[in-house]
Amino acid sequence: MPCLTSSPLDLDRLVARVVSPERGGVATFTGVVRNHHDGRSVLRLEYSAYDAMAEAECARIVSEAERQWPVRVALEHRTGHLEVGDAAVMIAAAGAHRQEAFDACRYVIEEVKRRVPIWKREHFADGTMSWVDPTARPKAADVAPSDGPVP
């Protein structure tokens, strides 16, 4: 199954891909487009990817999780234009025990954020847009008032 899709994500469909009567514990994670970032009002986002590598990296992450825990994992990431409230990423992990389902699900979302070559551009209410850089320091608006030396 490809990981990238330009269609809306569907949690039930993802869960159906991994659950079975032998794997009765299913953990999922959904990441939804938020309406604010660095204190600015986000209208919509545009996700783009290095498609071939993103698919390869998603497949690697899923196999790593399935090797590390006795689980089945499904992962989808949406690309293109998304509105506030749309799901951008969904993960489902099913195992015989809840612990391994949670652990695998969490591993996958952390690795997706760290490794999958996807970028997003935010369109703000004021008409401007900017590429999101999760490694950047928050803008002044988000920083505590005092930037001076801590006593």
Next chain:
Amino acid sequence: MPCLTSSPLDLDRLVARVVSPERGGVATFTGVVRNHHDGRSVLRLEYSAYDAMAEAECARIVSEAERQWPVRVALEHRTGHLEVGDAAVMIAAAGAHRQEAFDACRYVIEEVKRRVPIWKREHFADGTMSWVDPTARPKAADVAPSDGPVP
């Protein structure tokens, strides 16, 4: 919202109750009826509850999670007759950050199993049935061949 229901559970409906543009990280857990227990083949289960206390205890667990983390939590548990593959319990936790969503979701399922007065009776393929006791030692069939002293 009541926690106990005799109708099929629906993950999308549960997620819709907690997600918002401010709470973009949603973790869920679904517990599905398995087809085996202690090595015996389970056909279906029958869940019964101490209804009034189960509702009170579920409400307490949800408030505890919402006090402990900045999340919204939804919890439903099915009662009555369930078939193999049916969802017995579903939890959704939404927060601004995935860490708190996962932590809250996991807290809720652990506490549900520990505290909510619900019982289940398994109907086996051989026509017998028995009340599930998670505290019981596994039946002989599940135990490693040697019960003798460990060298």
Next chain:
Amino acid sequence: MSSSSHSTPPASAASITVEVLVFAKLAELLGQTSLRVTLPAPTTVGDVRDAVLASGPGLERLTPALAFAVNRAHTTADAPVVDGDEVALLPPLAGG
């Protein structure tokens, strides 16, 4: 809740009547889901359990497995009960 709030009466001066709810395997073995138990005051959840388990042969073996609630909240065997309390004897929980 139906818990009365009077202070503990002098021992042996009064009796305490509680509604006892039983579930799952215990309800099956007792052939009923609720019963009324009257004991001399003061009394505890453990005393109520002992009275209920004494009502059928071989039920004492369930003692170590049971948990308790009074008025729909978990409690322990040494908790006192007062007249009108709803006492529940809970076999091992299996929700989730």
Next chain:
Amino acid sequence: MSSSSHSTPPASAASITVEVLVFAKLAELLGQTSLRVTLPAPTTVGDVRDAVLASGPGLERLTPALAFAVNRAHTTADAPVVDGDEVALLPPLAGG
């Protein structure tokens, strides 16, 4: 994958041509999403990056933020590249 498997040629005896893919802010600043870069052998991912960033004014400031892939797998600036490799310069990832 298009990575050739010949052994490293003697230095200065050959040149290496790679396809470079750029994304997001870097693609915007360069006005293109891919370019072809030829450098004297042997060469590294970091050398390819330096050549690309030298092609526009002020692009060097992006240096600390970039990550790298060769043939669709993450790698580091000191990794060697060979003729025909697909080299990607990755601005800070923002998936999930």
